Amino acid sequence: MLSNPITPIAERPEPERIYLFVQHFGRRLRDIDARAGLTPARFSALASLRIHGSRNIGELAADERVRPPSMTRLVRDMARDGLLVRTPDPADGRGVLIELTPTATALFDAVRAEKIALVADFLRTLDEPARAAITLAFAALDDLAEPPEPPP
């Protein structure tokens, strides 16, 4: 049974503090995207293309766990804004190949670097035992971030 009103964050059980950290820090990360003029969906699509180099609509939609029509529109709007280029897939007449423009690559790299710096600068303010604990903790937590297998 959960009490009412709810306890201050610092007194809540550890599992809750973990998910609250994720929610709060996630908002801070989205603020970085927003200041760079990127919506979360756009940043995420850029990341997928930055890793894979080239992607078609269906792959991007699967990466982002979004339906194809949503990705069609996102790609159309981002192409309109000069962030990516669509070319017909020479190997499949139904498909499209999507690639980043140099502008988008530079923008993504800058935002990524800012996020890394935000965390890295913070880590430098901590003492060595805390940093060691963080290294161990995130190694252990990796599997928590993975979504369960989607049904076939």
Add this chain to the structure above:
Amino acid sequence: MLSNPITPIAERPEPERIYLFVQHFGRRLRDIDARAGLTPARFSALASLRIHGSRNIGELAADERVRPPSMTRLVRDMARDGLLVRTPDPADGRGVLIELTPTATALFDAVRAEKIALVADFLRTLDEPARAAITLAFAALDDLAEPPEPPP
């Protein structure tokens, strides 16, 4: 300089693995909201009201870092859906007091419990040193989630 293509996640620097964990696990948390029929904005508004008991539009907007018109509409739609109740503020003729309905309280508590359980169940799969590292790590990381002071 960032290389192209980008390195696999497991080989990236620790700061990046932390923000990627937040992005990935955040998505999993939003999936829980979605399965309960809650959008992220609604879950967040519910959380604010669950903690504070009663809130007006401006306070809720500030809590959620959203502009008042966005909160006006969110509250209107959530009231329409039976999640909260608006009453005129007896102390300020311009204001409105917003409170959760019992339905919304129960729904929020269930979603919160599911998120806690997701993390708690995972933590139980870890050995004791890993759990200890996680406790230390999140104590150290609390300040990273806090946004910097907003300008006056």
Add this chain to the structure above:
DNA sequence: TCGATTTCCTTAGCACTACTAACTATACTA
């Protein structure tokens, strides 16, 4: 090989949530 099916993507339309600009009504203050 030809018809049926599957796959890839798109169009159309709805829902939700963010924004700014502009407005009303109430409260405060000098």
Add this chain to the structure above:
DNA sequence: TAGTATAGTTAGTAGTGCTAAGGAAATCGA
């Protein structure tokens, strides 16, 4: 009390998710 500040709303725009429906290319099976 006149002027200003504050609380909230309305109106209009943009972005992102969805489903339904459909065209076109690829593939499969008889």
